[in-house]
Amino acid sequence: MGHAFSSPVTFCVSLCFCLSSFAAVGTASGWSRDDAFWKSVLSADVVYVGETHNNAADHRYELELIRGLLKRKIQFAIGWEMFDQTQQSAIDAWSSHSISLNEMLTRTDFQRRWGIYSRTYEQILKLAGAADVRNLALNASPEVVHKVAEGQSLTKEERAAMPAGFKTSEKAYSYFLSMMGSHPGINDASRRRFFAAQNVWDQTMATRILHFKLHNPNTSLVVIAGRGHVSGGFGIPSYVRQKANLRQLILLPEAHAGPASLTNL
DSSP states (O other): OOGGOOOOOOOOOOOOSSOOOHHHHSOGGGGOHHHHHHHHHHHOOEEEEEOTOOOOHHHHHHHHHHHHHTTTTOOEEEEEEEEGGGHHHHHHHTTSSSSSSHHHHTTTHIIIIITTSHHHHHHHHHHHHHHTOOOEEOOOHHHHHHHHHHHHOOHHHHHHHOSEEEEEEEHHHHHHHHHHOOOOOOOHHHHHHEEEEEHHHHHHHHHHHHHHHHHHHSSSEEEEGGGTTTTOOSSSSHHHHHHHOOHHHHHHHHSSSTTTTOOOO
């Protein structure tokens, strides 16, 4: 997500229709012994892992989740906030073995934008590639998001590519402000623009998820994204819920990651 908006939030589980909440027991390495955790993961259509981007424990959690799914031979794909939809062709070229992983990462400028946070992303990609797990670029173009945040005009093509048919709410805006925290000197107009930019991210990712699930109903989708995009049931899950009755599971891993510190980005 936009790095300024991530915020530590307590672990939660959220499903589109009412299921009982549960707390998985133990650390990431103990998941294989936690039947309740895996039962909920395997019953979900979309599993969101809300990370703090520079938190190593969160990345270990993601890696163990992917390993656990592979061990259980679950049919799944991985959706990435870390790639925008204009980069899907590079991902597909790598998946078809037309280019190397390093070339794909170079074409998408991945190391500068995201590799600085963790090498675990690359480990997950390697696991996915070896197992022929599909990888989906979810995010909006950063150039468009920047324009929205700055209140700049979009081109005709950019406006046409904007997600449509979603509704926002003042409750979601209030939650967004709580994530932002105190930023002296930012007026309400600026906060509204930042919220609009956040919605471009979230609605674009929701649109990509909806499109994928429409055409791949029997494939689970694991979404790796900043926790501000999913926590509290706002952001991406709320927009998916507006258009489809999918079973959505939100995991905020630090409740299981031991004493690792929480970080506002």
